[in-house]
Amino acid sequence: MAGLQSALKLKQAGKRVLVLEARDRVGGRAMPGEICGQTIDLGGQWVGPQQTLLHAQAREQGVRTYPQHTRGASVLSFNGKVSRYTSDIPRLSLLSLLELGLLERRWQKEMASLPTTGEPWAAAKAEEWDAHTLESWILGHVRTAEAREFARVVTRAVLCTEPRQVSYLYFLEYLRQGRGLKALTGAEGGAQQDKFVGGAWQISKRMADRLEDSVKLNAPVLAVEQDDQTVTVVTETARYSARRLIMAVPPILASKIVFNQPLPSKRNALHERMPMGSVIKIHVAYKHAFWRQRGFNGSVVSNDRHFNVVFDQTPDDERLGILVGFIDGDQAIAMSAMTEESRYQQVIADLVHYFGQEAANPIGYVEQDWTREQWSRGCYVAHMPPGVMTSFGDIIRQPCGRIHWAGTETATEWMGYFDGALQSGIRAASEVVAAAL
Amino acid sequence: MAGLQSALKLKQAGKRVLVLEARDRVGGRAMPGEICGQTIDLGGQWVGPQQTLLHAQAREQGVRTYPQHTRGASVLSFNGKVSRYTSDIPRLSLLSLLELGLLERRWQKEMASLPTTGEPWAAAKAEEWDAHTLESWILGHVRTAEAREFARVVTRAVLCTEPRQVSYLYFLEYLRQGRGLKALTGAEGGAQQDKFVGGAWQISKRMADRLEDSVKLNAPVLAVEQDDQTVTVVTETARYSARRLIMAVPPILASKIVFNQPLPSKRNALHERMPMGSVIKIHVAYKHAFWRQRGFNGSVVSNDRHFNVVFDQTPDDERLGILVGFIDGDQAIAMSAMTEESRYQQVIADLVHYFGQEAANPIGYVEQDWTREQWSRGCYVAHMPPGVMTSFGDIIRQPCGRIHWAGTETATEWMGYFDGALQSGIRAASEVVAAAL
Incomplete structure (x- = not known):
């Protein structure tokens, strides 16, 4: 989304742009999916009221929002004990x-x-x-x-x-x-307040549509070459030269690209010290949103099970019930090594633990293991171990010759979110416009 | 050295081996150089009395050792004050x-x-x-x-x-x-006790010579493909298939190779969370080892200058004097961005600060910036930020299908040293022999 935002801004400023995308789809950590005929987001999906750039972009692209369902009690599964609570207080x-x-x-x-x-x-x-x-x-x-x-x-x-x-x-x-x-x-008032009708991925998709054939899919960048005049990007099948390059990938992916004019050691150090988080996102569908009838809102936070965080993802017409949730951190790494069947068993057992026996008979199950995604290397966001911010952090938005840096990791507001991606894309585009040549 | 050691062991066990080396020389973090006609080590160079594998391998390859010069006073430059001290106590x-x-x-x-x-x-x-x-x-x-x-x-x-x-x-x-x-x-009794006559790099060189044309230089590995029968290694110009593969590269380099059969997420997580140290190694030559005449042994430890750690590297015949030293950590990253001339000025100023005005007129200066080495990404060794050892450490020596892991980072004794590299090579070779097919 950062790269697409940059490209749109530059196009508006009268520049010729080309977007090279490694995957067979745009959107990066936004990704479409389906469960029982219902469109879902396998990647990021929520938007908070403070995320004004994302709201504006969604409006621009004609994608509407609707509120996250929150009526009812949340579940806390903590230190071996399951309890229900309302409001924010567990x-x-x-x-x-x-x-x-x-x-x-x-x-x-x-x-x-x-x-x-x-x-x-x-x-x-x-x-x-x-x-x-x-x-x-x-x-x-x-x-x-x-x-x-x-x-x-x-x-x-x-x-x-x-x-x-x-x-x-x-x-x-x-x-x-x-x-x-x-x-x-939080949901109400927080980063999980609203969702996008038809899925968050549509925003990226429609942004890309406006760029028409300036977007090339299936074009992983292998190398970047710079000289005084131009920067050349090398893919498996082609070479593209330009005045300026915006790299909108997570730092660890930038570390896998070969630069003929070596990046400053500080920049390389940063790229090699910002690993991605680990998460598996899972949707489970049921005939009905049975938890609603029992006074639950579908939200779970847990420290003693595997499926740690859960939300209600039921469509507005309630033609079926859907729960969406996450296995995160070390659990994601451990469960990534299991068979899908074992993971499924574990997730359903956890849902039964939270919501009772009715959770035992789902009609659909869709998982997305972000730890195995070659072109993200994890989700939601890169983090910094100690000592990285103070030693190398100040280079994060500094252009290297003709290379400018975007991506949610370079944001100054809502890093880790689509909103931060958009902010970084706008900033990188203005750098390029200001640099002129 | 880990890879060469594996190959020699496997050859002795009657296996056919092929060593693919990215650089135009073997040795990795062992690297030969020259200053004023004198052979020096631009990479690792010392050996301690406890490093029995390295001593044995050096003997095997006919490379002799001689002691690090230590007679005289060491210099401590600390919090703005220079002092001299003998024995171990600053x-x-x-x-x-x-x-x-x-x-x-x-x-x-x-x-x-x-x-x-x-x-x-x-x-x-x-x-x-x-x-x-x-x-x-x-x-x-x-x-x-x-x-x-x-x-x-x-x-x-x-x-x-x-x-x-x-x-x-x-x-x-x-x-x-x-x-x-x-x-x-320490020097005496420690890891800096002895050096190799003619340089440490010779050991790797002679190990490679024994492997004859089983060593291919200039062959960076781009991809690794595995199936039930074989593992295939892809370079820019060729594909090599084998029963087993030993990867003897630092973890961060392994992270840049594409695996058709994805590695476990835990293995990838480890590769992407073990950055290399940062160091620039510098030799400075003088007409005479003037510091010796003034009662110094040439050793310096400093926290207030840039050229932090220095040792005497004068050849036995004393036909010239040489100091060798290091700029390490954040200083290395910062000074890597300078011009060589500015670095030179700084290093000489530091030596004058430690040893007086005589240090101002060197006859030779040779530097090796390991932060810019594409095929090591730093020196001496990878380190782990917090939480990596307990979350991902236990996979470090676990084979992934037909892939086995060597390199000093996988050692259980003297990790970070040549001795650890040799230990890891021997271990990986025995895994391959035990696996048989």
Whole structure:
């Protein structure tokens, strides 16, 4: 979406553009799918009210939104116990809830101390925060076992990685860009408030349609060559020369491309130190949305099962019921090694655990293992281990000669989301326009 | 060296072997060079008394050793002050020295609690240690500013990376494999005790010579294809099929190869989470080893200059004087972006700072920037950020179908050293022999 956004902006500015896409479809981490005749998103799907660029682009492309279903009780499966809760407050001990409240306030304060320009390395406490993992920070600052574990679950759900693998500074920046934990994890008022009628992928598809034959599919870039005048992009079957190149791929994919004029060591270091999160997205269809009748809204958060995070994905006409959810972090890596049948058994067992025996008889099951996607290498987003932001972060948006960098990882608002991808595409396009030649 | 060792072992076992080498020379992180007519090592060069595999292989190949020069005082340039010291004990405040002594004893005890099998993820405190960076651990356990800073300098010199980028568990495992900090950093009795007459690279060269035309140079591997019967390796110009494949490259290089039968997500995750250290190795030649006459042994450790670690590299006949040293960690990345002239000026200024005005007039200067080496992506060794060892580490030596893994990063003793490379090559070869078909 970042690349398509760049191309559209440049075309509007009167430039000739060409989009090279590795896959046989556009959209990257947006991906269409189907379950029981119903269109679904195998990739990103939600939009929050603060994500104004995505809303604007959807409107532009004529894709409407509808609200995430939230009426009813959520399920918390935590430390071996299943409970139901309404509102935002899960059923934990009073002490844990008290500590979680303090924790959120502290994160809110710390993230507010970061520059609003997407340069967390310039924060007063950047060095100290970047020396810590989120886990080592939790161990040092959160006392109750329940609050610790809940903080882990939530962050795992947001970043699809274990808290011990992520820099605390990076985590705070992610919070800042996503307007805090509540906005990041919430439905109403948050990043999961609305969905797109017909699926989020349509937005990318329609953006690509406007670019007509300027989009070439099945064209993985193998090498990039630069000289004083031009930049040349090499695919298996062709070479394309241009004045400027915008690379809109996750950092780890950029690291697999050969550059004849070597990138600065700092840029390479960054590319090789930003691994992707790990997640398997799964849809399960039922004849009816039976959970609704029993007062559930379909949402689950869990730290003791495999299918960790679940939402209701039932279509508006309720002709069938659908649940959508995620296996994230280390669980995704472990379950990626299973057969589909074993994974299926596990997911259904988890749904029975959450919603009772009615969950045992689905009519459809569709999974998308992002850990095995060659052209993303994971989802939702790249993360930074400790020390990467402060050592290499400041090169992330710096052009290298005629190469400019886009992609949601380079955003300064809503990094990790479509909205961040769009922002990065607009920024990269303006760099190119400003550079002129 | 790992690949060559595997090939020799397999040849001895009666197998047919082929070694594909990306570069125009064998040796990988061993690399020959020359300064003022004197052969030098642009890559690894030392051998310690505990590195029995390397000693044995050198003997086998007829390469002799000679001791690192250590007679005289070492230089410590620390927090803006230059001092000279003899024996192992630098000139720090008594309190700092006391704390460093305690620190070393603690590390000694903790590393001794790790399994001797190279499986640190199985240690009792693995999860906790792997949640910390070395830096966050230092901040929590070392109090005096001097001791903290000295711990940073030493670890930066060993791993060529900033303490905030490395898992504390990985660091302890590195200590264990290298027999503790003293052995890792020391000359006499340690990993820098001896050097090879004519250079360390000769060992690899002579190993390759014994393999005759079974070694193909300039043959970077682009893709690997597996089926039930064979594994096929694809280069730009040819395809080679075999029963078994041993990959002896750093993890990040393995991540750039395309596998038709996708590797397990866990293996990919590991490859994409083990970045290489950053180092520039520099030799400076003088008419005479003037520092010796002034009572210096040529060794420097510094935390306040750029050319952080220096050793005497003068040939035995003393027909000229040579200093060899390193710019490591973030400094290497920063100085890699300079012109060679600016780097030269900085290095000479640093040597003048350490040894006085006589250092200002070198007769030769040779540098090797490992951060820009396409086929190593850094030196001396890959490291693991927090959370990688406990989440993905246990797959590091597990074959994937017909693919076996060698390289110093997979060693269980002396990982990061030639000795570890040899151990890994022997292990991978025996896996192949045991697998038979």
